[in-house]
Amino acid sequence: MNHLKASLLVGTAMAVAFTGSVVAQDVPREDTVIFDIDRTIRDPENFNPFTPGVKRQHGAHQTMWEPLFILNYESGEIEPWLATGFSSNDAQDEWTVTLRDGVTWSDGEAFNADDVIFSVQMALDNESLSEREPATIRAQVAGVEKVDDLTVTFTLNSSNPRFILENFSNRIFGSFLIMPEHVWTGEDPSTFAFNPPVGTGPYTLNSIATNRAIWDRNDDWWGAQSGFMDLPEPLRVIFLESGGEENRAQLMVSNQMDAAQAVTLGTFEAMGFQNDNIIAWFDDLPYAWPDPCARQMEFNTTVAPWDNADMRRAVEMIIDRNQIVNIAYEGTTQPSRSMFVQYGAMDPFIDAIEAAGHGFTADADVEAAQAIIEAAGYTLGSDGLYELNGEDLTANIHVNSASPEYTRTIDVIVEQLNRAGISARAVPVENSVFWGEVLPLGGYDMSYSWLSCGSVNEPWASMNRYTNATIAPIGERAPGFNNTGRWNTDATAAYTEIVQQMGTMAIGDPAIPAMVAEAHGYLADEVPFVPLVQAAKLLPFNTTYWTGWPTAENNYNHPAFWWGSAHQIIHNLERAQ
């Protein structure tokens, strides 16, 4: 249904986008860059990034709001943007950030320490801001102080060597966004719509609807005036909802889109047959960029029979990760060996986990799994499904219907579970409902997600998401999407203790790998979630109008253009003609 609706919308969207642009100001196609968004903008008039419902990857945090820092995935450096640097005391519980001089908001007001303090204080004071970034700030920061107009000091609740990395570097998707104090003062942050929005970025909002957002270059951008950076070349940036894979491919092939969300291998190959200008991260197989959010299947550990760790382990054993790789990904990714992303920097931790025997194997062991299910009292019925007291063993798996990557993975798992005797079915859910309600409120038996996402070069960020520190009752929002499965047993407590201790240790402490292995042992034992496969994002870029896209050769940073780090992509684009 989404796709049909979307394909109908695309036509109208293109028409509206371009007629709209003609009316507003005539920007030629050669000066416009068009990005794909894979979701409907549910509440386009709202620009409050702290309230539930994701509304910023439509260009808001790629063009309008700028981050303090950007983590460079390729070099590992934290590169300064609105800030110029950071430092900490020896105990790493007090961090000082220095801001760049000469930054102004698009309405002319100066950007300074007051804005930072105001925004952080707002997150600290308002429990109702349950989105990931304000929730993380609230969990970590005890107080924030102004040293001078360009210097801010954060006092933390406990030592945290990753404070900047986690909160301000766009490590995964986004970072804590600084809001203009002069606009937000006196507003209720949980209901304020912040429209029209104001940012420091080189683009300002032209218009927005549920299926597209148009941003026009602000030639008075502070960065060009202060000599920080030249103005980006595109005069206009459009974020357009393409709908399904087919639409995405057609728009790219016909040069009506410059960067598309992930497609499957077959579609990418077909696009290449029809348009020589379509490129991806790698020139050759596997083409795809390994996204840091490894895919997994989460259990709601409060719902029978999945509150039984043995049953969860049985499901884990039934899942054949190789088959997911071969069918859902056509070989463009790898099975997950642990909860972590398999980047080089993570190898010591993953190796330690495997050496301790707490990893996950790629192959299935259906017989052992069936023995576990039978031990739990189930008998195999004549229809090939397990039953207990006359009721079939069922598994409803909620999956975000936004991408075939997600649904295809779950289709494979549904098949595997059914063959092993569990009556599984997929429950496809629209994107905003999935992230807005199903996941955070715990309204599922099982769900497909990537909620252990966080670690890139150190293990704590991912592990910290499954502690018992932030367990909300079912029906209330899990803060920051942490532990949405409400895993809360003695093992969770033991796990939490190790992870919390790890959190106070410096990055690179030699004792950490062994601790990671021990903590991961609890995950492997109780399986609050099943790590499935690594994520591979096959993102097609079109070089017809714009060059300078991020690739393995031109690797100024990763290619995730829906992340806050995409400022760098837009600044690197060059007009092709």
Next chain:
Amino acid sequence: MTDTTQSSNQTGPTVDSAAAGVVDTSMASGRFNRFDNPWLNPKLIWGVCILGGILLLGVIGQFIWNTELVFTGSTPLKLPPFGFENLRRQEGLAEFPLGTDGAGRDLLALLIVGTPNTLMIGAVASLIGMSTGIFLGFSAGFIGGRVDDVIRIFSDVMITIPPLLILVVFQSAFGDVSLFMMAVLIAGFMWQSPTRLIRAQVLSMRESGYVKMAQLSGASTMHIMFREMMPNLIPYLFGSFIANVTTAIVTAVGLEVLGLGPQRIPTLGRIIYDAINSGALIQNLWWWWGLPTALLAIMFIALLLVNLGLDEVSNPRLRKM
């Protein structure tokens, strides 16, 4: 038969031109057809044969083909039909003569299992809808009064509701539905027109002599409705049934193509949904969406032929003069 043909043969040579003879012959045999068995008209025969063939494909196919191949991951991905090449320059294999889809399912197996399923939904939905329609239509037309008012208003209101809209909501709420459940849901929108049309027919029949006679001889209402009047409507009901099967299939396929049908049970609509969803058009995997679409087209043509044929049975004026 022989008599007329002979006479045409005899008169034929006497006419000057050969063309006139041809016209004469067809006229003569056409005229004769009027007295032939109306159930043997060519449209009906063709339609039934095609439908039978499609059903046979499903019935015999289940025995000679491995239907386990309809499950995800049982074959290599995206192989073309035997004798063709896909974009990756892979040749089709005789093992999978109609090719495979993007999730590793054999297309022949999918069609063998999916086609009868799709027809079944249509038939069951239509059967339930028609039965309801017949019952309500006769009750309204024959009993009249309050019963008529209630039924008439209810069906008039229901007929204005666009079925697909409601069904989409229903199906999303139910999540994964069984084939039968889907048929029942669709049947909920299949009874209104038969009700109205049958009511109209019954209203006119109610005044005819044989009904009056039956009433006078003390036959019960049920007896008059279903034993005296209904047989007169049989050809019409058949035609209407077939038309409803077509509508039900269109509705079912519409829902399936939106991804709202049963998940692990193959249907033609579901195959098309998977194909669209996986970018089969741009990848030129024509067999994936093309074969089920072609089969649906053939099915609709067959149903249309049957419908036209039945029309001729129930309405002699439609037969060729």
